[in-house]
Structure formats: structure tokens, C-alpha cells
Amino acid sequence: MKGKPVKHFSRFLFFVALSLATLSLTLGQTPIPSNYDSLAQAIVREALGSNHSYALLNDLVIKVGNRLSGSPANAKAVAWARNTMERLGFENVRLEPVMVPKWVRGNVEEAFILHPDGKQERLNIVALGGSIATPNKGITAGVVEVKSFEELRSLGAAAKGKVVFFNRPMDRTLMTTFAGYSGAVNQRGRGAVEAAYAGGVAAIVRSMTTRLDDVPHTGGMGYADTVAKVPTAAVSTVGAERLSALLKEGKNIRLQIKLSAQSFPDVESANVLGELRGTEKPEEVVVIGGHLDSWDKGQGAHDDGAGCVHAIEALRILKSLGLQPKRTIRAVMFANEENGLRGGTAYAAQERLGEKHIAAIESDAGGFAPRAFGVSEPAYEKVLAWASALRFVGIDRVQRGGGGADIGPLMRKGVPGLGLIPEGHRYFDYHHSDSDTIDKVNERELALGSAAMALMAWLVAQEGL
Amino acid sequence: MKGKPVKHFSRFLFFVALSLATLSLTLGQTPIPSNYDSLAQAIVREALGSNHSYALLNDLVIKVGNRLSGSPANAKAVAWARNTMERLGFENVRLEPVMVPKWVRGNVEEAFILHPDGKQERLNIVALGGSIATPNKGITAGVVEVKSFEELRSLGAAAKGKVVFFNRPMDRTLMTTFAGYSGAVNQRGRGAVEAAYAGGVAAIVRSMTTRLDDVPHTGGMGYADTVAKVPTAAVSTVGAERLSALLKEGKNIRLQIKLSAQSFPDVESANVLGELRGTEKPEEVVVIGGHLDSWDKGQGAHDDGAGCVHAIEALRILKSLGLQPKRTIRAVMFANEENGLRGGTAYAAQERLGEKHIAAIESDAGGFAPRAFGVSEPAYEKVLAWASALRFVGIDRVQRGGGGADIGPLMRKGVPGLGLIPEGHRYFDYHHSDSDTIDKVNERELALGSAAMALMAWLVAQEGL
Secondary structure, rough: OOOOOHHHHHHOOOOOHHHHHHHHHHHOOOOOOOOOHHHHHHHHHHHHHHHHHHHHHHHHHOOOOOOOOOOOOHHHHHHHHHHHHHOOOEEEEEEEEEEEEEEEOOOOOEEEEOOOOOOEEEEOOOOEOOOOOOOOOOOOEEEEEEEHHHHHOOHHHHHOOOOOOOOOOOOOOOHHHHHHOOOOOHHHHHHHHHHHHHOOEEEEEEEOHHHHHHHHOEEOOOOOOOOOOOOEEOOHHHHHHHHHHHHHHOOOEEEEEEEEEEEEEEEEEEEEEEEEOOEEEEEEEEEEEEEEEOOOOOOOOOHHHHHHHHHHHHHHHHOOOOOOOOEEEEEEEEOOOHHHOHHHHHHOOOOOOOOOOEEEEEEEOOOOOEEEEEEOOHHHHHHHHHHHHHHHHHEEEEEEEOOOOOOOHHHHHOOOEEEEEEOOOOHHOOOOOOOOOOOHHHHHHHHHHHHHHHHHHHHHHHHHO | OOOOOOHHHHOOOOHHHHHHHHHHHHHHOOOOHHHHHHHHHHHHHHHHHHHHHHHHHHHHHOOOOOOOOHHHHHHHHHHHHHHHHHHHOOOEEEEEEEEEEEEOOOOOOOEEEEOOOOOEEEEOEEEOOOOOOOOOOOOEEEEEOOOOOHHHHHHHHHHHEEEEEOOOOOOOOOOOOOHHHOOHHHHHHHHHHHHHHHHOEEEEEEOOOOOOOOOOOOOOOOOOOOOOOEEEEEEOHHHHHHHHHHHHOOOOEEEEEOOEEEEEEEEEEEEEHHHHOOOOEEEEEEEEEEEEEOOOOOOOHHHHHHHHHHHHHHHHHHHHHOOOOOOEEEEEOOOOOOOOOHHHHHHHHHHOOOOOOEEEEEEEOOOEEEEEEEEEEHHHHHHHHHHHHHHHHHHOOOOOOOOOOOOHHHHOOOOOOOEEEEEOOOOOOOOOOOOOOOHHOOOHHHHHHHHHHHHHHHHHHOOOO
16 A cells, blocks of 8 residues: 555444444443443543553563462562552552462473384474373383364274374364364363373373464363373474374374473462542552463463553553542452452452452453453443444444453352453464564553553443443 | 353344344335345355465465556556456456656665664664655754654754654554554654754654564655655655664764655556446446555555455456356456555546446455444445345444545445455555555455455345445
């Protein structure tokens, strides 16, 4: 596209405008004051103009980096979040301690394909979070490849003594990458258990991404008390394709896997809270948050540095515009989403006398351009009526069903949940891997996520839900 | 976000659904057959599943690379487009020759800040397309910084003998980057003329991007017959900030600029055409296209390799689904958008007896995730009625006012124009610079752009416009 001004790009006459006016009447909603449209635009100007979101994320990733629960970096992240909220002048900044798991990857994680002629071929792997170690000399065994637990079970004794290789790709034809992830991630979560039931000695799983590259992606997994624990790791998609091709050729190969991971007793971490206190109903609370922990790969920039920045920045933007909400808006940096959900669980379990949570809004799907909010059922129609203002921050869809892992425990207590849904096509290219670094985050897209969160928090704080 | 399936992401209950049903009735549109929804989903599956868009773009950038009008690479690109359409089995694949400008950057483009103490400090610059060269020894002069032509004019004789430095940034607070671009790009297009009127000896302009980095961005500019031609170049935003800071400090600095650019007589290039012939009204034509030329920096991946891929791939997708349109769908790879618009002009000027163009659809805003279509006025309401199907390919907005530079000449002859509007926040990070390479294109986002173009071409071919 060349140098001429392209005027039509600056027009904002969307097809939803007329239809939403109609819809509001249809649903019998109270018409929303048109000044929410102006407010939305002011929020966008502040978010984009200050570019503070990117500065904040950069501060987190250069001062702390990744921050797995139980690690020294995680403790630094807690201090960073408290200091940042205090520096920005939030009210009632405080920690709510919570015990979290401590799992340490250690220095060794490697795998080699051993060819019959003695050739060794490296596979890029990462231990899955929670995996046990292999013996020091590693595990060396043949490999059986399966696409599903059903297929594994149908093999009978054939998997006995073998490394079980789960290689069902995420379905790349689905419009939402999260749906593709949901359809494949049971291999990672339960692969070790199923491998052990089949008599396998280890489990490796194709990384959860539609991208072909040589970067493996970690993530959570579980063991069962009823069966042996076997070590488990993810292999890059390039490695998975290579291994699968060799197996299809009928090559008599074996795998050697070494992992040094260890679990330790729980350690103390904390949820970090800060507020804009409500002027009319301070006891009614809108929670807005992301999770402060990350996996121990890359920088946890999209997952979930972006969500933490979104929540902190939402409050900062409102504050900088001189806005004081009717109800209290509370930013919560949740502890330990990735491997325990202890922060979200503890937050919801905490007795809070005289307080009522009216909604919880989570950002945990990356720092990309905002496109939608998912909203849990009872609140759906009310949020739908805010669509006119929401489209000024790039939110074109309001979907039924929303929330996020951290606010799940609150939602199960009846609190309406909302989840920010950014553009998702790149999310799993980086997720839980060394690729999740700040250079993958665009400063404008990150800022608009903050704007979307600020507007939604404000609408809920003013209008209730 | 962790390993648990997140079911709400796979739901597609959008807020527009009910409202659009209402709206269609309001506007008295013929209800669209619901099978366009299914078709849209099938198109998405084919686009994402085959991943052919990315393969095609990679083929273009590795075999051809960037492809400025008049260059040997541009001739290779023409051959590539014809061969590709023939290989894919399009009908009536042909070239329509068009004479295009030939401007050659040459090997020298450099600038140094000369400090009073003899220190030299490099500035990263690129000649603007069409600029004349400096003398071999360069131009060395003091610098005057302005933010607007008005400011320059108000300086009177102060700019005489100086390098005029246009340093008004794109407005980063605007939601659409294209609006920010429109508000700043006159400095690039007309800076040399205004500098010359003020008695300046050269013009340098801050690169057209909101990103701070050290990569300069080229682009088109013009001279006037009524005033001297002075050499002109763009400086990176990092360089612009540095230079501005030194000037604000009152440093007695000078700039040395060397450019070796040259213009040559026009050479022959071509528009490249290929079709799916209509079964019922083959004489009615839907044009779908992008421009094949690019600037001579990076790979022209987003601008406009992506648009070329979108158009070719749209036809391939429809063909692969066994669909034969009622009206003819014609892919056009336009020549010379960047520095002359000769291809679009020639295409519209060509007499085509017995043919009627019913619409022209352009993709020239990058290979990012599709979000909207801009539609010229008479066609707006009809396209609006297709919103239900369009949202399955990620199109959430239909905006009044659309098209693109290449189809502008057709539109001025009364043909309705449509322009694909992808997510635009990253576009100017790469635009017209060494950064516009295929690694900045996400394969899923590119494929969905193709899906959006395929669906729109099909709807117009079946329903008219």
C-alpha cells in the first residue's frame, strides 16, 4: 500500500451500530449513556499514547524473567508486583500468602534417537512440569507411537517396556487455536498415566502448537496414585515429525531420554492485590487479574505477563483519567496458575467479611489485539448491551461462556466471570516455550488489551453486573 | 493459560447473530441461504488445513524477493505469477503489458551527523523512491527541524541552504494505524517540494511508523516542475529522535548525506490475470487482486506479497472445493502500485468488449488476521447482509468506504470496490522496509485472509453486487 492517505480506514461506521441499537430495545436493556463511547476513546488514547503497558511488561521481563511457582524468580515477581502497584499509587496494596508447589527442572533434559548403526540424533525436548527424573544414565528403550489413548490401549502388551510417543497434532483446521489445544492437550496432561498403565517406561508428547519448529513446549501433567510414575517430556513438532517418519519407515530405533527434574515441599508465595476503592459501594468488588507465575521457559511474556500488565494498567489508565469508580476495582496477580491453581483457589476460599464480589475479569490468553470477551451466562445479556462502547477498544464479539482458570474458583461460588479473548492465531506458537519472549508482543496490541480491560472493569464497577 | 480445555473458546455465539437477523428484515434484504455459513466454514478448513497460502508466499519471496517496478526481479515476479496461476489450473492466464517507471536506488545511501569536534555519527537512512542523487561527495549542511509545512513556511529564510528535517510522528493514539499514517505521510510525499520552496538543499523525513527502531522506511515522493529537485530520504525513528535531541540541545551539528539513486526511461512490465470462468454469466467479472510490485527493501512480504497470495489462493480454494461460480472471478496481480499506479490505471483503461465488471476486491493492507471489509457506498447494504457468513472467516465489521489503490481507477468508472482490512497494528512496523520479511507473517493469519477473500469473491459472484 502506498503513500496516499486512505481515508476509509479512518471511518468507524460499523455494521453493528444500527443493529445494536435495535437489539438493546429488543432485550429491554437500559440504554447505556453515550458517554461510555467517549470514555472508551479516551481510554484508548491514554493506553496507546502513554505506551505504558509495554514499558511495564519490559520491566517485568528484564527484572524478573520467567517465574515458576516456588522459584526465587517467583518471589522476585511478587515483590515486583507489590512495588509496581505501590509506585502507581494503588490503594490497599497487599500480599495474601499462599503455599505453592515447588518443582525444579534441573540442568539435564535431553533425548537422542539411537540408530542401529550407532548414530545418535538429538531431539529437542523439555520435561513436563511435575515429571519425575529419569535415572542418571537415562532411560533407553524402543518407541511406540500412538495418536490416542484408545489406540494405546488397543496395542495390548506392545507398549510394554517402551517409550510411548503421543503424536496427535492440534487440529489446525479449527478457527480458534484454543479449540485445537483443547482437543490435543489430554495427551500432555494424562499421557504419563496412560503410558504407565500400558506398561511403558516413559511418555513423550508432541508439543502443543500448530507451528512446525524445533522449540519444545512444556506444560502441566498429572500422575495417578494407582499406577507407577514414569518420566515425561514434550518434543518439538519438528522432532515429532522426524521421529514419526523414522518409525513409519520401520527403522529399528531406540530413544535415550535423560531428565533431572525434582519436586520439593511446598513453599510460600502470594497473591498480590491493589485497588481503586469504590466511592459509592466500596464493599462491592470487581476483580481484574492475570497470573503472576509462568513456566520456566522464555519470559512468560504472553503467558501471562501480558495479563498481569493488562490488569495493573487498567487501574493505572482509569486513575490517570481521574476516574473514581462507584464500586471497588481490585487488581489481583494470582499465584501458581500453571501447576496448581493455588492462588485462585486461595483467593476464593478467603473469608472476606462485609465484601461482595460482583464480577471477576481475567486476561490469560496473550497480549495480542483484543477481539472479544467471553462472559458467563447470567451476565451475558448485560455485557452485550455495552457492545457499542466495547467496539471502540476493538471488542467486536461478546460470547457466552467466559472466565479463566484463576477466577474459576470464584465463579464456582456464583461470581460472574469474564475473560478477555485477544486474537489467538499466534498464541500457541510461543506458549510455554523459550519463544514466549517480549519481542513477540506488539506494543499497540498489548496496550489495547489494557484498554479493553480498563473499559470492562469500569463498566462493571459503574453499572453492576 | 494452562493445560485444561477451555471450552468457551470453541463456542461461536456472537452478539451479532440475533441483531443481524433483525437488521436484514429492517433493510428488506433477501435472506441469504444459510449454506453460505457452511461454505465459509469449509473455506476456512481448506485454507488452514492446506496451509497453501504460506507455501505460496514463501515460494514468491525465496524465488523472487522484493520486486520494484522496472527491476529484473519485477520481471521474474511477473513470470512467477503467470506460472503459478497456470500450475494451479486457472483459466485464461495471460499478461496485459504495461509500461512502468524505472528508478534504481544504487549502492550508496548514507548519512552522518557531523559534530563540531569532528566526531561522525551514522544515521540510518533510505532514499525515498523517485529521489535524485546527491553529488558524489554528498551534501553537507546544517539542519532545520519542522513538524509541518506551515512551520517550515513560517521560518522564512532560516531554511535556506539547510537540510530540512520533517519530524512529525504518526499519531500513535489513533486506533487505526492507517489513520496515523494518513496524517503524517504528506511529509514524505511532498517534503522535497516544500523543502525546495524554502530554499533547502535536501529533505529528510522521519520514517512512517509508530515503532521506535533503527530501520528506515522508504516510500513514494513527488517533485514539482515549478521548483528545484532536492535529494530526499527517510531516517529511522531512532535516528530521528537522536537528531531531534541534538538539535533541541542547540548543538552546532551538520548533516552529510550521500544518495546514488537514478531514474531511467520506462520499461515494460505487466498485469497478470487468471480466472475461474462463470457458468451462468461469464461476461460479468469480479476482480480480486493485490499488487505484484513492492519496494526494494525486505521481501515485500506483507506489502503486498500477502495480497497477491490472498487473491491467487482465493481462486485455488474455491477450485479445490469443486465450486464453479456463476460469474467470472478474475485474479489480477497489478503492476506498479508503489510508484506510479500504472497497472491499475491500465487495467481500468483497457477496453473489454462484452464484459462488465460488477465488483473489484483488493487486499493491500497486510497478511494479518482479517477483521473487516471496507465497501464502497452503493454496495454497502448488500454486503452488510452477508455478515453472518463473513463472521465465520473472522470478518466482524463491514465499513462504508473501501477499495484500494489498484482498483481505484475501476471504482472511478463506477465499479463497486471492496478492501480487505486485516488487523493493522503491526503493519507499519514493517511497511516499506527491510523488516517486511516472511517471518513477520503468521501462516494461520495469512490463510484466513485468503479465506476471507475467497468467501467475498464467491458471494459477489453468486449474488451480484
